[in-house]
């Protein structure tokens with residue numbers, strides 16, 4: 001099928017885009033980024049936005065900035081850039097690695113980090129890493145700006161705290177301290193498919209470990225019991241690790257035992273990877 005008819009706008013500035021969205025949002029108007037999720041949904045008539053506001057010409061949304069302490073990505077930075085940018089690879093190697101798991105070349109070349117985060121597919125890699133990093137998400141409407149922590153952003157299946165008239169502008173991640181160990185693992189039927197289960201971990205030297213799993217619930221979630229087990233470092237007893245993952249899964253209401261076992265394996269492999277990977 002083809003999408004229903006719509007009006008199309010191509011603003012060149014963020015203010016103009018926000019004003020257009022303010023006028024269109026009430027009737028279901030949307031911004032479009034890479035179109036890799038929105039266009040298929042429109043083709044299937046799952047959504048019928050009467051107005052599309054293309055963010056492709058908004059240059060303010062495409063920059064990658066890095067300092068000693070922070071990595072900052074414009075919402076329109078493509079997943080391909082996240083995967084290949086030297087700045088990202090040096091400051092946040094886990095993020096660059098995770099981006100290589102998003103779909104295929106064609107998807108990564110068009111799809112954006114902001115689009116993926118706003119779309120909030122529970123199996124998607126970028127939301128999981130943003131939660132792991134506790135990224136700060138800058139959003140704005142025609143009249144106001146605010147910052148949302150990733151922990152408060154993902155509400156459920158394809159659902160976030162973003163208002164209909166708001167645009168995600170920028171995602172900022174604190175750079176992990178030198179010596180931080182990291183691991184990432186996911187299982188999909190074929191490389192490039194959405195993950196059936198996945199895990200990412202960050203083990204800062206002397207700091208609180210962070211573990212996020214994705215693909216198993218209606219949104220990515222922090223595995224806090226697993227984090228507690230990893231306080232002693234990545235060389236942890238596997239049975240203990242799996243018990244902790246099961247505890248986290250139970251608290252999230254995941255009852256499918258195959259899924260829980262798969263999650264356990266993903267966490268175990270991410271932690272094993274962290275023994276060798278260091279920022």
Ligand SMILES: Cc1cc2nc3c(=O)[nH]c(=O)nc-3n(C[C@H](O)[C@H](O)[C@H](O)COP(=O)(O)OP(=O)(O)OC[C@H]3O[C@@H](n4cnc5c(N)ncnc54)[C@H](O)[C@@H]3O)c2cc1C
Nearest residue numbers: 033034035036037038103111112115116124125167168193
């Ligand atoms: C075959 C295929 C395989 C895929 N495999 C994977 C995969 O393995 N892992 C994965 O994570 N993804 C996968 N994807 C999805 C892909 O990563 C998308 O690119 C991504 O989910 C959405 O990004 P986008 O830039 O294309 O957003 P769009 O499709 O343009 O937009 C998605 C939604 O976000 C909104 N939006 C976009 N940008 C903003 C913004 N800045 N502010 C406010 N709202 C915004 C849009 O209005 C829309 O509702 C796959 C897609 C396809 C077609």
